[in-house]
Amino acid sequence: MTHQSEVRTSRFSKPGHGWSEVGRQLIDAATTVAGRAPRDPLPVGAPDEVLASVARELGAPELPEAGIGEEAALRRMAHIVHEYGLNLTHELCAAHLQPPPLSVAVAADALASATNASLDTYDSGPATLAIETWTVQTLARLAGLPSTAGGVFGPGGSYSNLLAMLIARDRAGASRGIDIRQHGVRALGSPVVLCSKVAHFSLQRACAALGLGEQAVVTVDCDDEHRMVPAALEATLDALVADDRTPVAVVATAGTTDFGTVDPLPEIAEIARRHGLWFHVDAAYGFGALFSDRFAGLLRGIGDADSITLDLHKVGWQPAAASLLLLADTNSFASLDRSVAYLNPEDDLEAGFGGQLGLTLQTTRRPDVLKVATTLLAYGRDGLGSMLEDCHNLAAHAQRRVESEPQLALVSPATLTTVVFQYLCDEPDIDQVNAELRRRLISSGTALIGRTQVRVDAADDQSRTCLKLTLLNPETSPADIERLFDEILRVALEVESEGLAPAALNVGVAHD
Numbered sequence: 012m013t014h015q016s017e018v019r020t021s022r023f024s025k026p027g028h029g030w031s032e033v034g035r036q037l038i039d040a041a042t043t044v045a046g047r048a049p050r051d052p053l054p055v056g057a058p059d060e061v062l063a064s065v066a067r068e069l070g071a072p073e074l075p076e077a078g079i080g081e082e083a084a085l086r087r088m089a090h091i092v093h094e095y096g097l098n099l100t101h102e103l104c105a106a107h108l109q110p111p112p113l114s115v116a117v118a119a120d121a122l123a124s125a126t127n128a129s130l131d132t133y134d135s136g137p138a139t140l141a142i143e144t145w146t147v148q149t150l151a152r153l154a155g156l157p158s159t160a161g162g163v164f165g166p167g168g169s170y171s172n173l174l175a176m177l178i179a180r181d182r183a184g185a186s187r188g189i190d191i192r193q194h195g196v197r198a199l200g201s202p203v204v205l206c207s208k209v210a211h212f213s214l215q216r217a218c219a220a221l222g223l224g225e226q227a228v229v230t231v232d233c234d235d236e237h238r239m240v241p242a243a244l245e246a247t248l249d250a251l252v253a254d255d256r257t258p259v260a261v262v263a264t265a266g267t268t269d270f271g272t273v274d275p276l277p278e279i280a281e282i283a284r285r286h287g288l289w290f291h292v293d294a295a296y297g298f299g300a301l302f303s304d305r306f307a308g309l310l311r312g313i314g315d316a317d318s319i320t321l322d323l324h325k326v327g328w329q330p331a332a333a334s335l336l337l338l339a340d341t342n343s344f345a346s347l348d349r350s351v352a353y354l355n356p357e358d359d360l361e362a363g364f365g366g367q368l369g370l371t372l373q374t375t376r377r378p379d380v381l382k383v384a385t386t387l388l389a390y391g392r393d394g395l396g397s398m399l400e401d402c403h404n405l406a407a408h409a410q411r412r413v414e415s416e417p418q419l420a421l422v423s424p425a426t427l428t429t430v431v432f433q434y435l436c437d438e439p440d441i442d443q444v445n446a447e448l449r450r451r452l453i454s455s456g457t458a459l460i461g462r463t464q465v466r467v468d469a470a471d472d473q474s475r476t477c478l479k480l481t482l483l484n485p486e487t488s489p490a491d492i493e494r495l496f497d498e499i500l501r502v503a504l505e506v507e508s509e510g511l512a513p514a515a516l517n518v519g520v521a522h523d
């Protein structure tokens with residue numbers, strides 16, 4: 012029994028009194044500063060001024076001989092983040108696939124830090140190991156994967172895509188009797204990964220990192236809705252094989268970054284199967300559609316994937332990172348298997364002391380799953396699905412406003428939660444006006460919207476600078492969207508009437 016006299020506070024996040032007293036006080040200290048008056052989406056000022064202000068707050072980059080104490084240090088960081096950071100809960104914050112995180116997930120993430128468990132072995136964190144298994148099985152079932160499915164959480168969608176390509180590469184080697192881990196990629200000849208022209212750039216980076224080279228990524232044409240054309244995939248595959256290339260994987264995107272559109276998964280799955288290729292679905296953005304009866308149909312066919320990337324730090328309202336790579340057959344992780352004397356020796360494994368070291372490239376691995384499992388329990392499918400529906404409704408509202416404004420042209424309608432459009436004017440360089448108006452919004456701190464490059468006109472062989480709203484705050488209202496457009500149009504007129512700043516004119520626009 013613990014007696015009052017034995018209670019000790021500690022510098023460490025000890026379960027019991029040490030954590031509940033000191034931990035709560037420290038978290039209170041940080042959150043009272045960070046939770047002060049409502050703030051704009053971003054700090055006011057040009058980027059160099061804002062960054063210089065933060066550097067000034069921190070002082071000379073020298074490790075102090077004596078610390079200022081825990082509470083003062085936390086207060087200082089909270090102040091800096093509050094004054095010069097990003098406010099994702101602001102209704103006019105709509106740039107990236109970066110949602111405001113659910114409070115319950117933030118709290119569960121603090122729990123993950125407090126336990127500091129890892130997932131590589133049983134003795135690095137038994138509870139979190141079982142929680143990850145439960146969560147993987149739950150999400151694999153939602154995707155419609157078979158009972159053989161497995162998965163692993165990792166530090167982002169780019170990493171999950173990398174792991175998927177690694178597994179596909181090694182499987183292509185194994186099917187030719189080659190162990191890529193031992194012999195390298197040269198044995199594969201001239202490998203190719205196929206994806207659509209608007210697939211995420213992390214695939215190119217993955218192929219470079221895996222020794223296949225960025226040139227291994229061959230892109231396939233899309234239709235007018237930015238969805239891969241199956242007939243074009245088939246024709247590209249035939250041409251590659253005739254050219255002695257070695258197709259390794261076909262990647263479909265379920266929720267393209269800019270448009271939220273979904274490639275035709277059943278048709279692509281069938282082509283991949285017929286050619287004996289690994290079928291990966293990058294559902295980093297779109298997986299959340301499965302939470303909603305209204306949107307789940309968009310992902311029809313995802314259950315036929317060999318692997319799926321899904322990011323709950325996008326549609327899932329988690330603090331980053333909450334990315335999962337699912338595999339239809341957990342045995343496909345075999346090429347990542349590794350036996351290490353100090354972690355998972357054979358006799359420990361046989362006695363049940365293993366962990367998930369052999370499912371990933373990481374050793375110590377943070378239990379990101381804790382916040383995900385907590386959120387799934389707290390909100391259920393209905394709760395998450397209705398948040399997605401709310402965000403989609405906002406995107407649809409934004410689309411209607413674009414369609415009603417003569418100065419705005421709709422470039423891509425709302426499929427999930429994004430809308431792409433262009434501001435039109437008589438200036439010779441409309442691209443620069445669009446780019447500059449976004450920068451002015453950011454520097455004024457009043458609103459944060461995204462930009463991208465899209466070929467808006469089939470007769471024009473150049474892509475154009477477009478504006479993008481990524482709406483992931485279900486607490487934003489239609490009136491907020493109206494306010495956001497009023498602000499966009501106000502700043503657009505300002506840019507037009509004042510002309511472009513010389514700095515803006517010097518910034519080159521990347522046309523493809």
Ligand SMILES: Cc1ncc(COP(=O)(O)O)c(C=O)c1O
Nearest residue numbers: 108167168169211268293295296
């Ligand atoms: C379709 C898609 N895949 C992968 C990624 C990469 O995810 P992350 O930023 O978590 O690495 C993104 C990011 O926006 C994405 O939209």
